[in-house]
Amino acid sequence: MPFHPACHSYEPVTIADRLFLDLRRAILEGELPAGKKISEPELASIYGVSRGSLREAISKLENCNLVTRRPNIGARIVNFSIDQLMEIYQIREAMEGMAARLAAKNMTEPELSHLKTLVARHKDSMANLERPAKNDYSQDADLDFHFCIIQGSKNQRLLTMLCQDLYDLVRFYRMRLSPAFSSTAMQEHELIVQALERRDGEMAELLMRYHVRASRDRAKQRLEAMTPEELGNH
Amino acid sequence: MPFHPACHSYEPVTIADRLFLDLRRAILEGELPAGKKISEPELASIYGVSRGSLREAISKLENCNLVTRRPNIGARIVNFSIDQLMEIYQIREAMEGMAARLAAKNMTEPELSHLKTLVARHKDSMANLERPAKNDYSQDADLDFHFCIIQGSKNQRLLTMLCQDLYDLVRFYRMRLSPAFSSTAMQEHELIVQALERRDGEMAELLMRYHVRASRDRAKQRLEAMTPEELGNH
DNA sequence: ACAGATAGGATTGTCGACAATTTTATCTTG
DNA sequence: CAAGATAAAATTGTCGACAATCCTATCTGT
Secondary structure, rough: OOOOOOOHHHOOHHHHHHHHHHHHHHHHEEEEEOOOOHHHHHHHHHOOOOOHHHHHHHHHHHHHEEEEOOOOOOEEOOOOOOOHHHHHHHHHHHHHHHHHHHHHHHHHHHHHHHHHHHHHEEEEHHHHHHOOOOOOOOHHHHHHHHHHHHHHHOOOHHHHHHHHHHHHHHHHHHHHHOOOOOOHHHHHHHHHHHHOOOHHHHHHHHHHHHHHHHHHHHHHHHHHHHHHHHHHOO | OOOOOOOOOOOOOOOHHHHHHHHHHHHHHHHOOOOOOOHHHHHHHHOOHHHHHHHHHHHHHHHOOOOOEEEEEEEOOOOOOOHHHHHHHHHHHHHHHHHHHHHHOOHHHHHHHHHHHHHHHHHHHHHHHHOOOOOOOOOHHHHHHHHHHHHHOOOOOHHHHHHHHHHHHHHHHHHHHOOOOOOHHHHHHHHHHHHHOOOOOHHHHHHHHHHHHHHHHHHHHHHOOOOOHHHHHO
């Protein structure tokens, strides 16, 4: 499964839940194109469920900010916009900076060593591949890194806000960008881990904020280098 | 209407929307007590709507984090917990700090003068009342202040995340606290406005973070002074 | 008496049908 | 031909009924 389950790693016990996970995957993978209107009768017949269950699933997608709904008009898959992506990076800078500060204080030793092995593995996979394959797991490894620190903050609401409300959008946008593979980002990760090991919250926050800011700039550069066709294609 | 409409100031065009606003008000005012289980048949008959519409409204309440749902079991009004409130303050520190930084850059002049009059009015109402009445608008004025700055950040997603996902919870908890009325907070507001006028984003962020942190400490102190009965009462 | 099994009642999940609204296609008029 | 009104078609919102699941009270055996 190519998607980091994150907070949505529960067993889908109900039809609407299963449907939600299916649709979420379809949206993130681009099966359902960005900006497309969702036709309730059409999708319901495709998935072989009633419109009621479908509407419940759409509600959940709305929570993840993957679709927007307007009364009496319908639901649309969110649209790709560079400005919105930049907005998200600004929010991530603030929230993940705080997460890093808290993680420096609250992370357990096992969590820390898990994070270290994670970064080491990522480093290895970078060294072994000159140019990474398109489906290498460097992207997921990056998300794992951030997820790990957020979890280490021990702030439950921070975790759910980031994972439920923001990270699906991050995945949505990332899927539509050419794959990033920055050794600079790798080094930034290592610096953050060192600060966490020293339990230096102030420094961890500063480094995380710098890292998110730098990632935003790198994404912006890549986006501006892409042709309009590449942008619309996804 | 005693509730700051914030992002929910749209015209309720559908039954589920109207119901959502009604229930939201009922929860915030304490009509529906914290932690209580929501009985779908009961509420549906009380409000004279079908269970389907009610379920849609409950979904929206879940988005605002005012109720939690578990499959095949049901929905409950969120419960009051001091730790959760502290978590929220930590998130607010990060997000509103960023909002202040951005507002220093992006706020328009009309927005700035509106903010100034708002603070001035608040200051007057404080000078005229030795001890504020329980239903004075100092609490709403405080939220107005924060809302104004978030809006001035011109980061649309930051606005919706704070207003939709967090501020209803802030109101929920605030309703259940003895009214806060701090001249210290007032002075902190003034300092922030001055930084915004100077367009000093760095300073605005620092001051806002200090302000939220101090508010958190004041809330904690008040909470620890309250008796268990006062806490459970609401 | 108490722990676990069991049946009854109540609650939630799911569905199909109908009503209200929006969208589309057609027709009229300048 | 274009612009606006009008009717038909499609889509969304709402409802009540049935199925599946959970909760509760009773029963049984040790």
